[in-house]
Amino acid sequence: MGKNGTDFAKLAKENSGHKDSAEKGGELGWVSEEQMVPEIRRVVTGMAKGEVSPPIKTAAGWHLIKLLDKKPAATRPLADIRSQLIVAMRNRKAQDMERAYLEALAIKLPPTINQIELGKLQSGLR
DSSP states (O other): OOTTSOOHHHHHHHHOSOHHHHTTTTOOOOOOGGGSOHHHHHHHTTOOTTOBOOOEEETTEEEOOBOOOOOOOOOOOHHHHHHHHHHHHHHHHHHHHHHHHHHHHHHHSOOOOOHHHHHHHHHHHO
16 A cells, blocks of 8 residues: 555556556566666665655656565576577677678678769769
8 A cells, every 4th residue: 555545556557558567566576777777776776665656757658666675686597597698699699700701701892882873873862
């Protein structure tokens, strides 16, 4: 219950524009500081358990936050983040390979400017 006897979960279900959390009474689950937008992070870090924030404006709209609990930062077990790490490493490797390919291609076949086509483009812009 809020200070004036209102039920936060009931209000979230009835009024929230965030469908997924509205169905759960506003419950988002555990959210790390890194996952929060700066406007919300600034307010939440100073809140006490059970406290409801004043309205917070972000690019996504207005938010009311009820802090249910806090826990100290901890290293997540490898089993919990293994799949995310694999995707990130594959993406990085693909980007590195693409960059190396383009650099080698630029050395082998340096780009040239087709002056005739460039002239046509420039005359079409005038």
